[in-house]
Amino acid sequence: MRIRLYPDPVLRERSVRVEAFDEDLARLAAEMTRLMLENRGLGLAAPQVGVLKRLVVVSPDGEPGREAVLINPEIIHSEGSERADEGCLSFPGIYVKVNRHARVVVRYQDVAGEAHEMEAEGLLARAIEHEVDHLDGRLLVDRMSQVQRMANRRRLRELTIRYERRLVQAETRSAG
Ligand code: ZN
Secondary structure (H helix, E strand, C coil): CCCCCCCCHHHHCCCECCCCCCHHHHHHHHHHHHHHHHCCCCEEEHHHHCCCECEEEECCCCCCCCCEEEEEEEEEEEECCEEEEECCCCCCCCCEEEEECCEEEEEEECCCCCEEEEEEEHHHHHHHHHHHHHHCCCCHHHHCCHHHHHHCHHHHHHHHHHHHHHHHHHHHHHHC
16 A cells, blocks of 8 residues: 555545445555554545545544544534645645634544544644545645645646656556
């Protein structure tokens, strides 16, 4: 399992609802949690590892043991507004100020299929909104203003070149 980087087209797909709460799902959630913590992320969505399922993992502070797995998450209430720095494991090296709600209530299922609601504020609310965006193919770059995109254009270009190079390498491998 590896983290897919911008502009991998899988990041643009819409993920489908999880219906089967089986061992494979539990394993996916556990591996994604490990990957998130290893990379010091505050969240990771299944499409970021190439799996188009509505599953995200979030961590309120990057500390192991405090993370949560949210399956079929739906933000049912949001209020307030906060502007703060935001990054994404699919956009290494890019941090931009983004407006998000200050407080959200999210309804979700756990790995056993049990329904829950969670209230979140600040950084955790931000992480949840960011990860739910991923499930609809919405990315950090879409939340950037034109000025922010200009300021980060070099880094975005580097990521594009890196992605294209990887494609060429994969083709060469399969041809040879
Ligand atoms: Zn992200």
